[in-house]
Each structure stands twice: as C-alpha cells, then as structure tokens.
Amino acid sequence: MRALRNAGLAFGALVVGSVLFCAVFAELLMPHDPFAQDLTRRLLPPFWLEGHDPAHLLGTDQLGRDYLSRLILGARISMLIGITAVIVSGVIGITIGVVGGFFGGRVDDVVMFIITTRLAIPLILVALAVVSLIGSSLTVVVLTLGLLLWDRFAVVARTTTMQVRTLDYVSAAWAAGCSRAWILGREVLPNILSPLAVVATLEMALAILLEAVLSFLGLGVPPPLPSWGLMISEGKEYMFFDPWVIFVPGITLFVLVMGINLLGDGLRDMVGASQVR
Amino acid sequence: MLLFLFRRTALAVLVALTVLTFAFVLTRLAGDLAIVIAGPEARAEDVEAIRRAYGLDRPVVIQFFDWAWRAATGDFGESFFFRERVSTLIRQRLPVTLTLGVVGIGIALVVAIPLGILAALHENTWIDRAVGLVAMVGQALPSFWLALLLMLFFGLQLGWLPISGTGSWEHYVMPGIVLSFSAIPALMRLTRAGMIDAMSSDYIRTARAKGLSRSSIVLKHALRNAAMPVVSISAVQLGFMLGGSIVIETVFALHGIGFLAWESISKNDFPTVQAVVLLFAVIYIVLTLIADVANAVLDPRLRAS
Numbered sequence: 001m002r003a004l005r006n007a008g009l010a011f012g013a014l015v016v017g018s019v020l021f022c023a024v025f026a027e028l029l030m031p032h033d034p035f036a037q038d039l040t041r042r043l044l045p046p047f048w049l050e051g052h053d054p055a056h057l058l059g060t061d062q063l064g065r066d067y068l069s070r071l072i073l074g075a076r077i078s079m080l081i082g083i084t085a086v087i088v089s090g091v092i093g094i095t096i097g098v099v100g101g102f103f104g105g106r107v108d109d110v111v112m113f114i115i116t117t118r119l120a121i122p123l124i125l126v127a128l129a130v131v132s133l134i135g136s137s138l139t140v141v142v143l144t145l146g147l148l149l150w151d152r153f154a155v156v157a158r159t160t161t162m163q164v165r166t167l168d169y170v171s172a173a174w175a176a177g178c179s180r181a182w183i184l185g186r187e188v189l190p191n192i193l194s195p196l197a198v199v200a201t202l203e204m205a206l207a208i209l210l211e212a213v214l215s216f217l218g219l220g221v222p223p224p225l226p227s228w229g230l231m232i233s234e235g236k237e238y239m240f241f242d243p244w245v246i247f248v249p250g251i252t253l254f255v256l257v258m259g260i261n262l263l264g265d266g267l268r269d270m271v272g273a274s275q276v277r
Numbered sequence: 278m279l280l281f282l283f284r285r286t287a288l289a290v291l292v293a294l295t296v297l298t299f300a301f302v303l304t305r306l307a308g309d310l311a312i313v314i315a316g317p318e319a320r321a322e323d324v325e326a327i328r329r330a331y332g333l334d335r336p337v338v339i340q341f342f343d344w345a346w347r348a349a350t351g352d353f354g355e356s357f358f359f360r361e362r363v364s365t366l367i368r369q370r371l372p373v374t375l376t377l378g379v380v381g382i383g384i385a386l387v388v389a390i391p392l393g394i395l396a397a398l399h400e401n402t403w404i405d406r407a408v409g410l411v412a413m414v415g416q417a418l419p420s421f422w423l424a425l426l427l428m429l430f431f432g433l434q435l436g437w438l439p440i441s442g443t444g445s446w447e448h449y450v451m452p453g454i455v456l457s458f459s460a461i462p463a464l465m466r467l468t469r470a471g472m473i474d475a476m477s478s479d480y481i482r483t484a485r486a487k488g489l490s491r492s493s494i495v496l497k498h499a500l501r502n503a504a505m506p507v508v509s510i511s512a513v514q515l516g517f518m519l520g521g522s523i524v525i526e527t528v529f530a531l532h533g534i535g536f537l538a539w540e541s542i543s544k545n546d547f548p549t550v551q552a553v554v555l556l557f558a559v560i561y562i563v564l565t566l567i568a569d570v571a572n573a574v575l576d577p578r579l580r581a582s
Contacts, residue, residue, distance in 0.1 A: 122520035
C-alpha cells in the first residue's frame, strides 16, 4: 500500500512539474504561433487519426490554429490562475482563520459568521455575475476566484490555531514575555503551515476547474487566449463530428487536476494532516 | 435545546440578511445600472428615462431598503429581459431544478454509500485504494466536460438518451449523473470513515459475540450509526449542488433556475440575478439549519457547543 501511495505522489509531482514546465517555457516549446489562423487548414485531426499533418501533432482548431501550441499556452493560463488564486485566497483565509482561532470568544463568533455567510453564497453563480458585470479579463477572473475560495483556508487555519494555541511552547513564549505579534508570526503560523499546504493544493485544483467552468460558459478568460475551458467551449460545436476537439483539452484539464489532488494527498500522508479533507 | 434552536435560527436569519445585502451590492459593482440597462447606443435622455422608470434616481440607501423589504416578502420586481415578474419566472423554473437536485443527490447516495461501506470493510486493502481512486477521479472530472462526454456516448453513440431539453424524465438522467459526481467523493469518504469508526466500537463487538450474521451487523448496527452524519452532509451537499446546477442546466439546456441564472447574467437582467443568488443562498441556509437541528436532536452532545 505504501508503494501505491508513493506512486500516486510521484505521478502527481510528475504531472504538476511538467505542466509547470510548459507554463514557464511555453515560448520555447510551442511549435507554432498559437494565435496564427489558417482557414484552409481547419480542424485537422491529431496524430492518432487518419489524415493528420505531421506539422500539427494534435491537429488544428476551428480557425486552423495549432492545437498543441494552444494547449501549451493554456497550461500557463491554468497555472497562473491556480497559483495566484491560491495566494489571494490563502492570505485572506489564513488571516481570518488565525485571528478567530487565536483570539477566540467574540472575535471567533464574528469569524464563524463570516465563514458561514461565505459558504451560503453560491460560488459559480456569483463568480459568473461578477465577471459579467466588471468585464472578463485574466485579472478579474483571478481576483474573483481568490476573493471567493478562502473558506477552506479559514476553517483549517482556525481549527489548527486553536489546537496550537494551548500547546506548551506557546505558553512558554507567553511566559517569556513575547509580544502577541511575535507569538502569532513565529510560534503559531509556522506550526500550522503543513495542513495549510494541503489546503493550498485542494484550492489550486478547484480554482483551475472553476476558471475552466467560467471560460466554458463564456465568462472567463476572454478569447483568443487559449484557456482549456474555452477550448472545450469552442470545440463543443464541432464535437459531434470531431469529438477529439473536446477530448484533448478535457483530458489535459482532468489529468492536471488529478495530479494536483494526488500531490495534495501524498502531502497529507507525509505531514500527517488528517484534519484536512 | 430551546436555546440552541434559538441561537441557530438567529444565526441563519443573520446570514440570510447579510446575503441579502451582498446580493444588492453585487449588482451595483458595474457602476451606473441605468447605462448598462440602456445599452451602448442609448442617448442621454434615454438613460435618464430608464433611471427614473426603475427608481435608480433615488438615494442608494432608499433603493436598498425598498428592494430588501420587497425581496423579504417575495417580490423581486419585474425582469428587464423576460418582461415578467421575477417571482413568476422562479415559480415556473424551480420544479425543474429541484427535481434535478433530488435526482442528483439520490444517485450520489445510491453510489456513495455502498462504495463507502465496501471500502470500510476492506480497510487498507486494494479495494479500499480502488474506491479512493474512484473518489479522486470523480473530484477531478470537470463537470461540463463529463456532460459533453455523456452526450457523445449515451446521446450520439448509443442514442439512448436525449441530448438536451426539458420534456420528459429521460432529460434528467444525464444531468443527474453529472450533478451527482460533485457529491459522491465527500459522501463516500464520510460513509467509509463512519463505518470504520462504527465497526471498531463496543456494540459491534457485542453483536459479533452474540453470533449475529455479518450482513446483520453491517447493515443493521454499524450502518445505522454511520448514516447519521452522511444524511446531514447530504443536505448540505444538496445546497451546493443546486448552486452548481447553473453549469449543468446550461450544458443540457434544461430550463430550470440555473439556466435562468445564466440567461439573466448574460442579458444583464439584474433583478433576476439578485433573486436567484438570494434563492440559492436561502435554500442552502435552510438546509444547513435543518441538518444542524436534526443532528442536535439525535445527538445531545452537539448542543453544548
């Protein structure tokens, strides 16, 4: 069983590592310009189907743009969204959670109220409404997701802070006359980081999926940027004749999210953060 | 118990009021509503006329209290796009979404509980890992993509099910399956954890000592105790699922509240957007309230906190 688990972790790390590599070095890896259209060579099939063109390994889309190049640039969009949304939501959620868990009492009541309210707000609906009202751009999508996805960070930060607060080394720090800020920053925070790292993987996967949903519904990353969700959305009209147009970006999206989750699962077992689910 | 009930209900009302405020603020994000409603080609007089017609020339605070008061009594005004009362639109569409939600949570429970039990009975074996993997795949599958795959396979390849529309019960099968995927992983893990807990408890040892059959122990004794949190979480999951119905209803052109929400968002139909946000939030708040109270009734230990 140990070997199986390690295999999961290795697979997750491999997937996330390669997607990150594509995201960083997209310019070097893309065989064609991902925005260059060629209407005479529309919807060329990928390499495993008959009639493919060796110059376009994964075929071309409805405007004749190279699918592989768009997929590679799409990795950058997904990773950018995933990482930035996690940073924004992490800062918000951890601050809220630590404050509630550390101070307790009335402050904690307010924190619990804020978390409960956030959970009551329908996520996708509000994200769609916000993007549609402000206008869709990469920045708007990232900020919207970041401002909405902090709930799990807050819940886990709050519970773990409560556990750490009563431990001996925190009491010792109080006794030694350390300031509140010192105790929060140097004693509490470092000791709740490992479960929060697991939350970060879960939220990153969720942010990437939600970006794809928003883009699929036409209210995410604006075209011609090749978001994987947008590629599936554009391919939808042609899927009854050329189903591969939705297979390719869909499988990449699925494998990336699966990889991030496996990485998080492996991390959970490694740091023993059973409180995160 | 009464105190718990009172505090919990007060919290629910407070959350609902906050969401009410949020729904109002949300639609003011775009700046001047009158300009958005009038469209890009409107003249200044047109914008002014619209501003007066919709009462947007009044102070924002007055607008808010007027809207909130009407919303609290179930009056969300008239839809800009559909030329109909928003409450009428919701009443027409709500049965579709509720049916979808119930089908979704039904499928989720039917799949998740047996799989969870199976994993728990074979804890730490390959069966357990395989079930865990299924949960993980379910979590990673993009719902809209799964919907398209099902359309291609069951709709086009096999021709068993209609690809889109609202007419008959067959229209709910594929959307229900896709929707159930969002709840299956959580419910399965909870069933597994609850069953593992229950199977190692004293009363199960007693039941074993009495010589009861394995199926009787698992189904009658252990499951009964493990099922309680599963039932209450499925209420919460149903709340989340209704919120997620917007994607699935859009893909399958199932004309429920989710589809209405998507239409009204893309048409800048603010009264409807506000109403739907509020509706989904209130359904979630009520479901969690019921789940919490039911838990407290069944398990007195929870009332203390």
